[in-house]
Structure formats: structure tokens, C-alpha cells
Amino acid sequence: MKNLNESKLKFIEETASLMEKKGFSPIVSRILSFLLIADTEEKSFYEIQESLNASKSAVSNGISLLLDKNFIKANTNPGDRKRYFRLNVETWIEVLKSITEEYKGYRMAIDKALELRSEKFTESNSQLTKIRDLYQLFETKLPVILSEWETKNSSQA
Amino acid sequence: MKNLNESKLKFIEETASLMEKKGFSPIVSRILSFLLIADTEEKSFYEIQESLNASKSAVSNGISLLLDKNFIKANTNPGDRKRYFRLNVETWIEVLKSITEEYKGYRMAIDKALELRSEKFTESNSQLTKIRDLYQLFETKLPVILSEWETKNSSQA
DNA sequence: ACTTTAATTCTTTTAGTTCTAAACTAGAAG
DNA sequence: CTTCTAGTTTAGAACTAAAAGAATTAAAGT
Numbered sequence: 001m002k003n004l005n006e007s008k009l010k011f012i013e014e015t016a017s018l019m020e021k022k023g024f025s026p027i028v029s030r031i032l033s034f035l036l037i038a039d040t041e042e043k044s045f046y047e048i049q050e051s052l053n054a055s056k057s058a059v060s061n062g063i064s065l066l067l068d069k070n071f072i073k074a075n076t077n078p079g080d081r082k083r084y085f086r087l088n089v090e091t092w093i094e095v096l097k098s099i100t101e102e103y104k105g106y107r108m109a110i111d112k113a114l115e116l117r118s119e120k121f122t123e124s125n126s127q128l129t130k131i132r133d134l135y136q137l138f139e140t141k142l143p144v145i146l147s148e149w150e151t152k153n154s155s156q157a
Numbered sequence: 158m159k160n161l162n163e164s165k166l167k168f169i170e171e172t173a174s175l176m177e178k179k180g181f182s183p184i185v186s187r188i189l190s191f192l193l194i195a196d197t198e199e200k201s202f203y204e205i206q207e208s209l210n211a212s213k214s215a216v217s218n219g220i221s222l223l224l225d226k227n228f229i230k231a232n233t234n235p236g237d238r239k240r241y242f243r244l245n246v247e248t249w250i251e252v253l254k255s256i257t258e259e260y261k262g263y264r265m266a267i268d269k270a271l272e273l274r275s276e277k278f279t280e281s282n283s284q285l286t287k288i289r290d291l292y293q294l295f296e297t298k299l300p301v302i303l304s305e306w307e308t309k310n311s312s313q314a
Numbered sequence: 315a316c317t318t319t320a321a322t323t324c325t326t327t328t329a330g331t332t333c334t335a336a337a338c339t340a341g342a343a344g
Numbered sequence: 345c346t347t348c349t350a351g352t353t354t355a356g357a358a359c360t361a362a363a364a365g366a367a368t369t370a371a372a373g374t
Binding site (some may be wrong): 075116 | 164165168171174175178180191194196198215235243244246249250255262266269270273274275278281284285286288290291294295298303305306310311
């Protein structure tokens with residue numbers, strides 16, 4: 001990896017590993033982490049490849065995936081054949097907004113489980129119901145937090 | 158898979174796939190899902206193996222991992238050599254409580270990124286700061302939701 | 315002591331991912 | 345029309361993970 005100082009390398013390593021826990025592949029994670037702390041907002045294919053010291057195909061496939069999932073966007077400038085890539089912050093926000101849906105999925109799974117379980121399991125069913133209720137609480141409270149955040153942003157922006 | 162009706166099989170398939178998204182392997186996910194809707198609260202090694210139609214070693218390793226991570230617990234009964242396994246709901250609750258820590262990790266990563274980024278990126282830095290603030294908001298609000306849930310439970314239990 | 319049962323551990327197979335290297339393609343420039 | 349540039353696609357190597365099957369251990373029962 002070139003053109004990157006100690007602390008940026010450390011950032012990429014650590015942040016990429018957080019992203020890998022979310023299901024991104026190592027290179028995809030490193031591309032995202034790199035764009036997050038790059039010294040210009042946009043980076044070319046070659047700059048990414050060089051900085052991360054990866055193969056063209058790995059970078060090409062990684063970029064395709066990220067463009068496809070809208071995590072980055074591409075730009076071209078007149079008189080320059082290269083494409084320049086930057087983070088698409090909107091998608092990040094969308095992902096955060098969709099967390100509620102994720103919790104809803106778990107809550108519904110527990111509902112289904114309670115339906116399929118014997119009613120005789122009184123003690124454990126009541127514990128499961130409590131967990132269900134916590135997911136339910138997340139389901140109702142997260143949108144409140146999100147709208148609080150949105151009004152805060154619209155007023156200051 | 159034996160001894161499982163249509164709807165339970167469907168539940169296992171669907172719920173296991175939710176769990177796989179959280180990083181569990183297919184068998185581990187299926188063991189957990191199976192225990193969640195089993196017709197007795199405890200199931201023996203063999204019952205799990207048979208119901209999921211998996212190999213002994215796969216079940217053994219899966220159970221070891223789940224015991225290790227405290228997602229299930231084992232019981233033995235006098236005069237019976239077998240061990241019986243059941244869900245450990247406490248751990249599930251612990252996992253829910255630790256979500257705040259996860260968000261804290263992301264918030265800190267963005268803080269670090271803002272530190273390493275050029276101050277010239279005023280527009281995108283302000284967007285990143287907003288995202289940071291949302292994570293921060295989760296970080297402060299989730300514990301409130303959790304304690305609301307806990308008081309609700311202690312009063313009704 | 316020996317057998318049976320229950321489960322673990324070890325070895326191998328299979329499947330799939332991630333990445334590289336090299337060939338290829340599309341478009342711009344001369 | 346040829347050449348260069350930018351990137352994609354293909355083919356395959358290296359690695360990893362999941363699961364199966366076989367061999368082994370540990371404890372209980374006879």
C-alpha cells in the first residue's frame with residue numbers, strides 16, 4: 001500500500017474489519033474505508049488500485065459491486081477518460097433507516113416461534129415474549145429517533 | 158429432516174437464514190431455530206441430529222460452539238447418559254443489550270475518519286457528521302429504551 | 315474386565331470465495 | 345484505421361469454511 005501514512009493504514013485496517021463483520025469482502029471493505037479517508041474526495045481506479053496494492057480485477061469487481069449497491073458513485077470529467085469514484089453517503093443513511101425493518105424481521109420470527117411452540121412452556125414462553133417486546137419497542141422507538149434526527153438536521157441545514 | 162411438520166420446517170429454513178446473516182453457520186443457525194420451536198424444551202444430541210438430518214460431527218461442533226458462546230445450555234438427568242440441550246435466553250438478552258456497543262464502534266470509526274479527512278471537504282464532512290450524530294443518538298437512546306423495557310418487565314414479573 | 319452408548323476429535327471431501335494474471339473490448343486520440 | 349488508455353472479463357490458483365465419515369475416547373452398565 002502506497003501513499004498512505006501510518007494512521008490512515010491503521011484506519012483502513014480497523015474500519016475494513018468492522019465492515020467485513022457486516023458481510024463485505026475484504027477488498028470491498030478496504031475500498032470503502034480508503035475512500036472514507038482519502039486526501040481527495042474522488043479517487044480514480046488506478047489510485048484505488050495502487051493505494052490498496054490490489055489487482056485490477058479485484059478492484060474492478062469490488063467497484064462494480066459497490067456501484068451496484070449504490071455505496072459509491074462514479075464521475076467522469078470532460079477531456080479525461082478516467083472515472084472517479086466517491087462515497088455515496090445517501091445510501092449509508094438509507095441503510096441506517098432500514099435497521100427498523102431488520103428488527104421487525106426478528107420480532108416476526110419470534111411471533112411465529114411463539115405460535116409454533118407448545119403453550120405448556122409457560123416460563124420460557126414468557127421470557128421469549130419479553131424479548132419479542134424489546135424488538136417491538138425498537139420497532140416503534142427507532143423511527144422516533146430517526147425523525148428527531150431528521151428535524152434536527154433540517155433545522156440546522 | 159424428520160418429525161417436523163411443514164410449518165416448522167419452513168420456520169427453521171427462514172429463521173436460520175436470518176441467523177446466517179448475523180454470522181452463524183447454517184448448521185448452528187438450524188440448531189438454534191430447531192430448539193426454538195421443538196416440541197419439548199430440551200432436545201438430545203440424537204434428536205437434533207435426526208431432526209436436522211445432519212452428521213454427528215456437524216452437530217457436535219455446532220453444539221460445542223453454541224455452548225461455548227452460551228447460546229444454549231446442557232442438562233443431564235440421573236440414570237441417563239445423554240445430555241439435553243435447550244436455548245439460553247439470557248444470552249439473547251445480553252446480545253440485545255450489547256447493540257449499543259456496536260453502534261459506539263461505528264460512531265468512533267466515523268470520528269476517526271473525520272479526524273483524518275481534510276477539513277476542505279466541508280459538504281461531505283457535514284454529511285458524515287450527521288451520520289455520526291445519528292449513531293451518537295442511538296448510543297444515548299438505546300440504553301433508555303432498554304431501561305424502559307427492564308422496568309416494564311420487573312413490574313409485571 | 316468387557317461391552318455399549320454417547321459424544322468428540324481427526325481426516326477428508328466438497329463447495330465456494332477471493333484474488334491474481336492475462337486476454338480482451340470499447341472508446342478516444344492521433 | 346491504428347494506437348493508446350481504461351477498464352472488464354475470463355480462467356484459474358490459493359485459500360477458507362462447512363460438513364461428512366471414520367476412528368477414538370470416556371463413562372456407564374453388565
